[in-house]
Amino acid sequence: MGHLMVTDEQVRTFAADGVVCLRGAFGPEWIESLRRGIQKNIAEPSDRARFWDRDAEGRTCFFDNQSWLHIDEYRDFAVDSPAAEVAGRLLGATAVNFFYDAVFVRSPGNRFRTPFHQDEPYWSVEGFDTCSIWMPLVPVARESSLELVRGSHLWPERFRQENFATLTGDDRDTVAYAEGDQAGPLPDIEAERDAYEMLSWAMVPGDVVVFNARMVHGGSGNLAPDRDLQVFNTQWLGDDVRVAFRPEGMDPDHSGDMRAAGLDHGDRIGGDLYPELWQRPERVPA
Secondary structure (H helix, E strand, C coil): CHHHHCCHHHHHHHHHHCEEEECCCCCHHHHHHHHHHHHHHHHCCCCCCEEECCCCCCCCEEEEECHHHCCHHHHHHHHHCCHHHHHHHHHCCCEEEEEEEEEEEECCCCCCCEEEECCHHHCCEECCCEEEEEEECCCECHHHCEEEECCHHHCCCCECCCCCHHHHCCHHHCCCCCCCCCCECCCCCHHHHHHCCEECCCECECEEEEECCCCCEEECCCCCCCCCEEEEEEEEECCCCEECCCCCCCCCCCHHHHHHCCCCCCCECCCCCCCEEEECCCCCCC
């Protein structure tokens, strides 16, 4: 799609709202490839994978991340698709690094709602120049789509992690809040929805929602009985992002891999695990 795939208006919308929906950003070849990758992923999940909410009808949620290291279709998308350029141009970055992938699969009729949260408090990095590319591989009705609080990436407060273990029943989701942590709990967005402007979109395969990691967002958990959900999500890091090891824990926790690669708290992200995949064409080498 070339350099015109992200317009100046979309860049301004992303900066002001913290999110933008790009229609038809990825062609059918990428959709089909990622669908194959997800089937491989479900058949051979990593040790980071989660299965949630199994019930008598077999409805469930599947989640896995950083699987690009062993699933070729995911790696091909990260390296060869326009995703890195989309991220770089929306962020206004001189260069972007790939952080990791995450996969969400929910069976038809699933009612598992992802509570409102921010992504950055869970990550092993910190910075404003971040984005996630949320890419459904099946049609998604607006009432089943991701919901985001417009402009919440600009809120001055820091919010702590949500303790998802109380919802998922998985001990790996438990948060050990650090003593002296100044971050407070997220406001009860659900109880005060009228106080916020919610953004969500009906989407078809090829559309993506790109949002800042500080955006407050959640999943509706409202799937129709005949409609499943398959989402491939990639995370991208721009100029100001640095390694940040959090005492309350991280999910996914990259601290071990980062230290093994010689990265420490405060370092610029990089290396084979977090490759730089796009540079602004007019960038002048140092």
